[in-house]
Amino acid sequence: MAWWIRFTAGCTLALSGLVxxxxxxxAQNVQIASxxxxxxxxxxxxxxxxxxxxxxxxxxxxxxxxxxxxxxxSSGAFTIGIVGNSxxxxxxxxxxASTGSQTAGTQLIAGQGSRFTPNPxxxxxxxxxxxxxxxxLIVTLPATNLSAALAxxxxxxxxxxxxxx
Amino acid sequence: xLFIAKNRVRSSVMVIxxxxxxxxxxxxxxxxxxxxxxxxxxxxxxxxxINGLVQISNLSDLTFTTLDGTTDxxxxxxxxxxxxxxxxxxxxxxxxxxASSAxxxxxxxxxxxxxxxxxxxxxxxxxGTALATTTASAAFTSxxxxxxxxxxxxxxxxxxxxxxxxxQSTMVANAAYTGVLTLLVTPQ
Numbered sequence: 001m002a003w004w005i006r007f008t009a010g011c012t013l014a015l016s017g018l019v020x021x022x023x024x025x026x027a028q029n030v031q032i033a034s035x036x037x038x039x040x041x042x043x044x045x046x047x048x049x050x051x052x053x054x055x056x057x058x059x060x061x062x063x064x065x066x067x068x069x070x071x072x073x074s075s076g077a078f079t080i081g082i083v084g085n086s087x088x089x090x091x092x093x094x095x096x097a098s099t100g101s102q103t104a105g106t107q108l109i110a111g112q113g114s115r116f117t118p119n120p121x122x123x124x125x126x127x128x129x130x131x132x133x134x135x136x137l138i139v140t141l142p143a144t145n146l147s148a149a150l151a152x153x154x155x156x157x158x159x160x161x162x163x164x165x
Numbered sequence: 166x167l168f169i170a171k172n173r174v175r176s177s178v179m180v181i182x183x184x185x186x187x188x189x190x191x192x193x194x195x196x197x198x199x200x201x202x203x204x205x206x207x208x209x210x211x212x213x214x215i216n217g218l219v220q221i222s223n224l225s226d227l228t229f230t231t232l233d234g235t236t237d238x239x240x241x242x243x244x245x246x247x248x249x250x251x252x253x254x255x256x257x258x259x260x261x262x263x264a265s266s267a268x269x270x271x272x273x274x275x276x277x278x279x280x281x282x283x284x285x286x287x288x289x290x291x292x293g294t295a296l297a298t299t300t301a302s303a304a305f306t307s308x309x310x311x312x313x314x315x316x317x318x319x320x321x322x323x324x325x326x327x328x329x330x331x332x333q334s335t336m337v338a339n340a341a342y343t344g345v346l347t348l349l350v351t352p353q
Contacts, residue, residue, distance in 0.1 A: 032199040032207040040213035046249070046312065050213070059201070080211050085251070090213065124201070141213060147311045151217040151249045151352070161206040162199065 027061040032162045033125040038139050046146035053138040055100035057125035058118060064165040066113040069094050072157040076111045080156030090149045093140045094158065100134030115165050217352035219248045219255050220312045223320050224348070232333050239327040243288040245314035246307045246322050246350055253308070254353035256301040257284055262345040266298045270328075270342035278332050278342055283325035288318075293325045304353045324348070 034057040040050050058065060073079030073089060082088040097105030098116040108114055116135070123133045139158070199205030223245045232238050248255040259282045263269030269277035283293030286305035296302055308318035326346070336342065 028203060029201050029205075030203075031201040031205045033205075035196040035198060035207040035209050037196045037209050038211040040211075042214045042216060044216045044218070046215070046218060056207075080213060088251075090215075092211065126201070137209075139211060146215065148316065149215055149249065150251050151215050152251070154211075154213045154215065156211050157208055158211055159206060159208045160199075161204055163204040 028164050029059075029061045030065055030162045030164050031057070031059045031125050032067075032160055033057045035137070035160070038158070040141060043141075043146065046149070047143055049143050050141040050146065051103065051138060052140075053101075053103050053136055055134050055136055057133050058098075058116075058135045058162055059122060059125050059133050060118045060162070060164060062164040064115050064117050066115050066163050066165040067096055067108065068113040068161045068163070069096075069108045069110060070159045070161070071110050072159075073110075078110050078158070080154040082150070082152040082154055085150075085152070088150045088152060088154075090141065090154050091145050093142065095136075095138035095140070097136040097138070100136055102136035103138060105136055105138055113163070113165075215249065217248075217250050218312075219246065219350045219352045221246050221257075221348055221350045222313050224324075227326055229328060232328065232336070233330075234333045234336070235330040236333075237327060237329050238333065239325060241323055241325050243320035244322050244324055245309060245320045246286075246305070247309040247312045247314060247317075248307050248350075248352050250352045252304075252306065252353065253310075254304040254306050256304055256351050256353055257296070258301040258349040258351070259284075259296045259298060260347045260349070261298050262347075268298055268344075268346070270344040272337065272340045272342040275337045275340055275342075276335060278328065278336050280332070280344070281325075281327045281329075282346065283327075285323045285325070286321065288320045288323050290323050293323060301349075301351065 036054055038052045040052060070076040071078035078094055079089040079091045094108045095105035096108055106114060119133050196209045197207055199207040221244060225242060227240045229238055246255055260266045261268035263277050268280050268282055270280060271277050282296045284296055285293035307321045309321050310317040314321060
């Protein structure tokens, strides 16, 4: 029964975001989900940009949302590094699109918020609404940065915070 | 007086990308999903492995035009070698196109003429380390930090090619001698 109640509340919230402007505490909620790790694999040529894009879910109970991306580099920079070699840093770029399956979007600046409008079908991620409430995350390793990078295994974390706007 | 019409050593560019000892990253992390709330935060791990890579560039053909049959002759050219390894090191292996990969110039109907090859990892060097055909050199270090020496010192190395006076004396006047020298660079 408890599960049913929560499910009902979720549906109500979903319809609120879909049909009418949100109101009340629940309507101010947001969610980002369906994220997957980004692996560029083994790079044997540094002459071209490497891009990885993914479709994920963003729900916003209000008209717009802000996405703020922060890297694990110094001062939140978008860089990945070689473990044990702090001097080896590989900068990357982050783009965001408010629809899914995109390979280009709005460039994000590390630590700064960017405002987007959610999909018209703005459903809760928990309702399996990836197709409806989707967005695109595009991560690129520019050739110029690859050319200047040392050989090795690079890793880092990208944090994405969504807030109502 | 011995006249040599065109004694040419053509150097060919060969760029080799070699796997270094790096292995693909196995991430200890996995993406985290945001929960619904006043704000929601998710994270992704980003991984990339860059192979050990090198590139040799700025090579051009060499032509001996003033051989007199007695005086040792040497031509040089400044080239660029880039290596992305942590030490910026590389080895170079030179291969001639003579018999058994010998460093020789050929001329139809005439005996091949040996030449020597040396390498220095500075464009200002006045002498280099002699190279033996098909044998990798000891490691050299490049100062280039991007391919084609766009950044860092450019050029970074010097190629020396020589023909001794004694070998010149075996050459036939007005005959064209030619050969191909292949330079293989490997990251270290």
